[in-house]
Amino acid sequence: MPEPFSTVTSRVISIPRANIDTDQICPARFLKITDKANLADALFFDWRFTPDGARRVPPSFIDEPHNAGRQIFLVGDNFGSGSSREHAPWALRAWGVRAIFSTSFADIFKGNALKNALLPIVVTPERHAALTALLAADPDGEWTVNLESQKVTLPGGDSFDFEIDLFARTMILAGTDEIGYVLSQLPAIEAWEAAHPARVETREGAAAK
Amino acid sequence: MAERPRTLVEKIWDAHVVSSEPGAPSILAIDLHLVHEVTSPQAFTGLRERGAKVRKPGQTVATADHSIPTTDPSLPITDELARKQLVQIEENCREFGIPFHGKDCPTRGIVHVIGPELGLTQPGMTIVCGDSHTATHGAFGALAFGIGTSEIEMVLATQTLLQRKPKTFRVQIDGRLHPSVGAKDIILALIARIGVGGGTGHVFEFTGDAIRALSMEERMTVCNMSIEGGARAGLVAPDETTFAYLKGRKFAPQGAAWDEAVARWRKLPTEEGATYDKSIVIDGDKLEPMVTYGTNPGMGIGVTGRIPSAADVEPGDREELERALAYMGLEAGKSIAGQKLDVVFIGSCTNGRIEDMRAAASVLKGHHVAPGLRVLVVPGSQQVKKQAETEGLDSVFRAAGAEWRESGCSMCIAMNGDQLEPGQYGISTSNRNFQGRQGKGGRTFLASPLTAAASAITGVVTDPRTVTATPAVEAH
Ligand code: SF4
Numbered sequence: 001m002p003e004p005f006s007t008v009t010s011r012v013i014s015i016p017r018a019n020i021d022t023d024q025i026c027p028a029r030f031l032k033i034t035d036k037a038n039l040a041d042a043l044f045f046d047w048r049f050t051p052d053g054a055r056r057v058p059p060s061f062i063d064e065p066h067n068a069g070r071q072i073f074l075v076g077d078n079f080g081s082g083s084s085r086e087h088a089p090w091a092l093r094a095w096g097v098r099a100i101f102s103t104s105f106a107d108i109f110k111g112n113a114l115k116n117a118l119l120p121i122v123v124t125p126e127r128h129a130a131l132t133a134l135l136a137a138d139p140d141g142e143w144t145v146n147l148e149s150q151k152v153t154l155p156g157g158d159s160f161d162f163e164i165d166l167f168a169r170t171m172i173l174a175g176t177d178e179i180g181y182v183l184s185q186l187p188a189i190e191a192w193e194a195a196h197p198a199r200v201e202t203r204e205g206a207a208a209k
Numbered sequence: 210m211a212e213r214p215r216t217l218v219e220k221i222w223d224a225h226v227v228s229s230e231p232g233a234p235s236i237l238a239i240d241l242h243l244v245h246e247v248t249s250p251q252a253f254t255g256l257r258e259r260g261a262k263v264r265k266p267g268q269t270v271a272t273a274d275h276s277i278p279t280t281d282p283s284l285p286i287t288d289e290l291a292r293k294q295l296v297q298i299e300e301n302c303r304e305f306g307i308p309f310h311g312k313d314c315p316t317r318g319i320v321h322v323i324g325p326e327l328g329l330t331q332p333g334m335t336i337v338c339g340d341s342h343t344a345t346h347g348a349f350g351a352l353a354f355g356i357g358t359s360e361i362e363m364v365l366a367t368q369t370l371l372q373r374k375p376k377t378f379r380v381q382i383d384g385r386l387h388p389s390v391g392a393k394d395i396i397l398a399l400i401a402r403i404g405v406g407g408g409t410g411h412v413f414e415f416t417g418d419a420i421r422a423l424s425m426e427e428r429m430t431v432c433n434m435s436i437e438g439g440a441r442a443g444l445v446a447p448d449e450t451t452f453a454y455l456k457g458r459k460f461a462p463q464g465a466a467w468d469e470a471v472a473r474w475r476k477l478p479t480e481e482g483a484t485y486d487k488s489i490v491i492d493g494d495k496l497e498p499m500v501t502y503g504t505n506p507g508m509g510i511g512v513t514g515r516i517p518s519a520a521d522v523e524p525g526d527r528e529e530l531e532r533a534l535a536y537m538g539l540e541a542g543k544s545i546a547g548q549k550l551d552v553v554f555i556g557s558c559t560n561g562r563i564e565d566m567r568a569a570a571s572v573l574k575g576h577h578v579a580p581g582l583r584v585l586v587v588p589g590s591q592q593v594k595k596q597a598e599t600e601g602l603d604s605v606f607r608a609a610g611a612e613w614r615e616s617g618c619s620m621c622i623a624m625n626g627d628q629l630e631p632g633q634y635g636i637s638t639s640n641r642n643f644q645g646r647q648g649k650g651g652r653t654f655l656a657s658p659l660t661a662a663a664s665a666i667t668g669v670v671t672d673p674r675t676v677t678a679t680p681a682v683e684a685h
Contacts, residue, residue, distance in 0.1 A: 031247045189368070198268055
């Protein structure tokens with residue numbers, strides 16, 4: 001069951017690339033796991049290791065010691081494109097990431113991230129450029145993302161508001177389980193089903209109504 | 210009272226909203242839930258932890274496709290993790306009462322191939338699967354989209370999803386295609402035009418004469434790659450082609466129920482005067498066979514084109530282009546045709562259906578693949594495999610020096626041992642050319658079955674219009 005989450009304060013990692021797809025975030029061969037554990041190592045695996053499995057020299061940004069423990073990413077446009085694998089947000093969360101800033105996120109990734117209390121924060125291209133410049137000038141400054149007040153506070157005290165799906169926000173702040181929420185509305189679902197017979201019956205022999 | 214004219218998508222949406230509270234996403238009823246071995250295990254674990262059942266096992270169906278080997282099925286599976294995943298899907302289905310089209314089942318195959326093939330996919334439905342290419346089923350005029358594992362658990366437990374109404378994006382393809390230009394070229398051309406994020410937040414509705422003229426299988430190819438343009442779903446309104454495809458299929462309605470269903474389906478198409486949030490018109494007459502040169506599906510050009518250089522793209526895209534060309538080991542300004550290949554892959558949920566097999570065979574018949582080239586032909590399902598063998602296509606492939614395999618996702622995702630080696634070049638009829646997608650360090654050119662087969666003969670990227678096709682089978 002999810003835990004309530006509201007605020008993260010952390011240094012930031014910049015990944016100035018557009019269209020980072022889920023095959024980069026978590027390569028397909030890590031999809032053979034049947035649980036969610038140990039995916040921290042899979043994060044950006046092919047960027048960190050050569051095809052024969054050796055750690056790249058110099059190491060990828062993600063393995064640079066000063067980036068260890070950073071919980072906020074600033075990334076390029078259309079982050080998370082590609083597959084529906086929730087392994088991508090799982091790997092990001094397992095590595096420690098709690099919030100990602102971009103000008104846009106792929107739809108399925110965004111939904112998956114919110115379900116895992118990983119905040120996809122959409123900013124305008126202008127704001128993105130300003131944040132990139134700020135990070136270049138102050139690479140070790142700490143940013144605070146507050147989901148409750150929907151506010152980002154930058155080093156030096158500047159702050160700005162961000163938008164996020166309000167329903168997801170409520171769920172994340174309270175740590176509410178969405179399936180529990182829907183199951184609490186079972187009578188409405190059953191009423192709908194009573195009025196709309198199933199269109200298909202996948203079990204052989206059991207005829208569709 | 211006159212109602213506002215609605216689009217196909219709006220009609221399906223409206224017909225499935227169970228409840229919507231202000232501020233919250235709607236609860237959307239799901240008609241059909243497709244399940245495969247890779248994205249579902251953690252959802253079943255979640256169900257078990259909450260002591261829940263699968264609410265509607267009769268609206269759920271599972272198969273094994275991603276990590277299953279495409280080699281001799283009697284051999285043991287040597288990849289321990291893959292083997293465990295395949296055992297687990299079977300156990301999960303047994304425990305929760307879900308029909309499973311497993312390893313030895315003649316109806317097994319890639320989830321997006323078997324849904325339509327079995328007649329499970331029908332117009333007007335809401336269909337979901339833990340797989341982004343669920344968009345494929347939109348070819349029937351169904352609202353079909355990929356979901357994550359948390360949502361799989363939601364659908365298993367409730368047969369609904371929390372959703373916000375998507376925006377609509379009309380993609381109109383006018384005119385008539387050249388005979389060597391097909392569905393794959395349409396979708397690659399669209400994505401090259403709008404970019405891989407162009408459809409984000411929207412669902413496509415494909416319209417226009419060139420779309421109407423497509424067969425169901427070709428429509429599936431187009432809809433399949435909607436996600437590569439950023440759209441979660443892509444739909445084609447149902448018509449006589451749709452009904453003719455479905456009639457008599459195993460799980461399609463029969464008898465009086467069929468007539469009733471067709472009458473219902475005829476009311477689905479978008480009404481005159483309905484509006485879309487976005488739209489684009491593409492002239493089908495002008496389309497060429499397409500090939501990608503880069504590391505996302507939007508990096509595509511006509512097969513007679515040249516690999517772009519920095520000057521050809523927006524300043525903001527230059528770095529990405531350079532990175533892509535460095536990974537691909539390609540030189541800006543060179544022709545894409547003539548680039549050398551190590552592997553040809555014909556298969557996947559994009560182009561692994563019987564018509565794709567026929568198209569590839571029509572080109573390969575009477576030819577031999579280039580020396581040193583590895584050519585894999587992987588049917589999308591066991592039924593496609595059987596049909597192809599009945600038509601003698603397997604002999605055409607074998608005689609040409611290609612490998613004819615069992616069905617599965619295979620080298621589309623390289624989870625089952627079929628993969629490119631680091632640095633190798635492959636031309637592939639699948640849908641993604643991301644770095645490492647077809648094997649660590651592998652380099653992918655995406656193309657149609659005709660283009661891939663023509664390239665198999667020459668060993669380099671080849672314009673299919675330069676190779677004459679012969680009908681692979683005398684009659685079918
Ligand atoms: S064939 Fe490829 S894209 Fe299609 S379901 Fe399998 S892995 Fe996914």
